[in-house]
Amino acid sequence: MNLSQSINLDHTKKSPRKIILFGAPGAGKGTQTKEICNALSVHAVSTGDMIRQSLKNSTPFEQKMSLYIKAGKLLPDAIIIDLIKERLLTQDCKNGFVLDGFPRTISQAKALENMDVKIDLVISLEIKDSLIIKRMSGRRVCSICGMPYHIVYNKPKVENICDVCGGRLIKRVDDGLSVIKQRLEVYHSLTEPLKDFYRKKRILVSVTAEGDVVETTSLVLKTIGID
């Protein structure tokens, strides 16, 4: 597909700066979000990271939230919408951001439209479920800063240690096989319909994420006009 034609991207204009990175769990959203943020000097807004950070508090509310995550289910829309609204209103999101993991339902997408935020581009990372299941078993994240790694495809410089902050790498509680399958089911039923929602607005671009990290990054950066 000719990406520029499909969404009328004019590369003589400024790069898009308000971006949604969309894709199944394990498609590489976290890794690609960091690449785009570095390239455009904008902030990442990851609902998964925000939730995991707040779960460290372990109040009864957070304990309830962790049950949704451990079961591979989505948190209630109202909670997520409040969380994101507050974050997008902060000064460091004024000039751009990459949304990683939001919106995940049609009602979250509609709520985003009602916030005073105009999304420039939605990038959908495409990858088959069988490859996701294969990849997710090797996925690790930093226990302190949340930086994503993979034991084969995206290794840290020192085994089990985060390159960025020196934190210990761990397997996420929701990366076990049965939870991954549940998360994929939720993705296909509740989140994937968003592709049509954004396709109709002519801001959706699909990028294959089946290659290695370097290949995917190069395709993603091309999509935002950076070669």
Ligand code: AMP
């Ligand atoms: P992620 O790190 O994006 O894969 O998110 C991990 C988990 O956090 C998901 O499986 C959900 O339980 C929860 N979560 C993250 N973002 C959202 C969202 N936009 N709506 C509902 N739940 C979410």
